[in-house]
Amino acid sequence: MxxxxxxxxxxxxxxxxxxxxxxxxxxxxxxxxxxxxxxxxxxxxxxxxxxxxxxxxxxxxxxxxxxxxxxxxxxxxxxxxxxxxxxxxxxxxxxxxxxxxxxxxxxxxxxxxxxxxxxxxxxxxxxxxxxxxxxxxxxxxxxxxxxxxxxxxxxxxxxxxxxxxxxxAVSGSGPAYFFLMMETMQRIGEELGLSEQTARELTIQTALGAAKMASAGDLDTTQLRKQVTSPGGTTEAAIATFQSLDIEDSFRQAMQSVVKRAREMASEFSS
Ligand SMILES: NC(=O)c1ccc[n+]([C@@H]2O[C@H](COP(=O)([O-])OP(=O)(O)OC[C@H]3O[C@@H](n4cnc5c(N)ncnc54)[C@H](OP(=O)(O)O)[C@@H]3O)[C@@H](O)[C@H]2O)c1
Missing domain, CATH: 3.40.50.720 (NAD(P)-binding Rossmann-like Domain)
Structure with a gap:
């Protein structure tokens, strides 16, 4: 022991x-x-x-x-x-x-x-x-x-x-990326007419549900996304919008800036 x-x-x-x-x-x-x-x-x-x-x-x-x-x-x-x-x-x-x-x-x-x-x-x-x-x-x-x-x-x-x-870049700072996304979804849910409480509850439960489905491991995240994206449907409209705004590049830049800052911090704290 x-x-x-x-x-x-x-x-x-x-x-x-x-x-x-x-x-x-x-x-x-x-x-x-x-x-x-x-x-x-x-x-x-x-x-x-x-x-x-x-x-x-x-x-x-x-x-x-x-x-x-x-x-x-x-x-x-x-x-x-x-x-x-x-x-x-x-x-x-x-x-x-x-x-x-x-x-x-x-x-x-x-x-x-x-x-x-x-x-x-x-x-x-x-x-x-x-x-x-x-x-x-x-x-x-x-x-x-x-x-x-x-x-x-x-x-x-x-x-x-x-x-x-x-x-x-992935898990150390990652919780904040999800919080930012949830914060944004909640705010826009309210702009679309939901009460603060309803927007909050739906957002949190959706994040939890998506994480649970992903961690169940039956399907990978790409398959899970495709599964909820019916051709011509509402989710497809949202995903197409994200892709036209190049969300992947936003994440790449954000996560690369974590690596850059981590390296700067290493030299700041170095003796
Ligand atoms: N929180 C996070 O999410 C997170 C994530 C990844 C890594 N970390 C790392 O975890 C470490 C601790 O973070 P934390 O959030 O737990 O900070 P924290 O709550 O401020 O804890 C640091 C503790 O160190 C004590 N301390 C100060 N001087 C000391 C000394 N000379 N000898 C022994 N203890 C002393 C402080 O005591 P008093 O308050 O009594 O002065 C305080 O309780 C950091 O290095 C941080 O980078 C944290």
Whole structure:
């Protein structure tokens, strides 16, 4: 049974811990270090886990250390903690934009390190995380880390670190694309005469229904779209309009701008 330390007990750490405990992890395995007392008390009460304000104490016996502080302070926190992290410990970073090379610089080149890009639906156990490990992470460590993220959704390993930027473009930032689409559909539903509540309920249920049909996996998304698009019908009129506006190119440009921004952030946070 691995001992797992979280450095930073904010939103992401809290939802991962909640998922872990609901999926077979034991409270005794988990320790969280967080400076704010209120958050420590909340975590202790909600989950019965150990908490501390001392990062060094949290990592002392940890097999896995999850770095869950904001990217802006990651360098300072990791450098300060490096000497207390054991050589056999796997360090997991969930911070957006910080590269393995930086962690290797701060922790030494012999540390096992995993970079993870989770997303906010982890809060409702429907998360999607992309993971990349350096070559010092054992298969056993990979399985343990994967199990942690599977507790709040699904996880996929990628073959090279640059693909974490692609993960960011698809699932990291992706929830916001769907929210934008839902926001827009709801507003136009109202413009077309529906009440705010009806437009909202229909939009949300439609998004949920479409996601459930897609995840059932019987048909791929192209087949599902064609299935609801009768020739000469209403949906065909909508799809033709989207295609004439080149929606694919809008998505391509938006997702390429995520990759560009992720690369800029990597150099901003780099030491
Ligand atoms: N939220 C997301 O959707 C999301 C998605 C992907 C990746 N991430 C990544 O997840 C990480 C955490 O994000 P979050 O949304 O959970 O942020 P958050 O809620 O602000 O959590 C960060 C926590 O770090 C604590 N902290 C500050 N200084 C610390 C220190 N020196 N030592 C230990 N803990 C310290 C803060 O404590 P106090 O508040 O008590 O100061 C806070 O509880 C970030 O790196 C972010 O990039 C988040």
């Amino acid at each position: 691995d001992n797992i330390a979280f450095i930073g007990g904010g939103n992401m750490a809290s939802c991962i811990i909640g998922g872990m405990l609901a999926n077979g992890f034991q409270a005794q395995q988990i320790c969280v270090s967080n400076p704010g007392q209120e958050k420590r008390e909340r975590l202790q009460q909600a989950y019965g886990i150990a908490t501390t304000a001392d990062n060094h104490a949290a990592v002392a016996n940890a097999d896995i250390v999850v770095m869950a502080v904001k990217p802006q302070i990651m360098g300072t926190v990791v450098k300060e903690l490096a000497a207390s992290i054991g050589p056999e410990t796997a360090v997991v970073s969930i911070a957006a934009g910080i590269q393995l090379a930086d962690f290797q610089l701060w922790l030494g080149s012999s540390q096992a390190i995993v970079r993870v890009m989770p997303n906010t639906p982890s809060m409702v156990r429907c998360g999607a995380a992309g993971l990349f490990a350096n070559n010092l992470v054992s298969e056993e460590q990979k399985r343990s880390i994967e199990t942690m993220f599977n507790a709040v959704g699904i996880s996929c390993w990628v073959d090279n670190e640059a693909l974490i930027d692609a993960v960011t």
